[in-house]
Amino acid sequence: MSLMFEIPGARTIELSDLMVDVNGTLTNRGEVIDGVQPRIEKLRSQCSIHLVSADTFGTLDELATALGVSATRVSDGHEKRTFVNRCGASTCGVIGNGLNDALALRVAALGVVVLGPEGASPRSLEAADLVCASIIDALDLLADPRALSATIRP
Secondary structure (H helix, E strand, C coil): CCEEEECCCCCEEEECEEEECCECCCEECCEECCCHHHHHHHHHCCCEEEEEECCCCCCHHHHHHHHCCEEEECCCHHHHHHHHHHHCHHHEEEEECCHHHHHHHHHCCEEEEECECCECCHHHHHHCCEEECCHHHHHHHHHCHHHHHHHHCC
């Protein structure tokens, strides 16, 4: 079970795990962004999805239960990077937007930053392989291997 992306002129990316930040990525001030749930449900059949968050708004457990995915609380970016390394960085993707996502984005096989309703950290932008206008765009790209490959090919 994995997401496969054949990148012409480069490597093949195979993701068995996807670590997703919550605040500012999947949610806007603690409220899940419209359209996230069906997209997560679709991707869940192709890889393991993990919500990893400091849980600023206290919604992590409720959100993970609603989406049918795992949840892990962390306190900083070092813990997010450690989580990616435990999953296996070479087969783990990361979606995030904050400064505390930069280290995880940098070590992941595929790092995606979203310019969501809470903005995005310049350090995360620098660490990412791809920038999307929204979480919806990011999830749709992951669900369409040809579109993603066209975007990140050399």
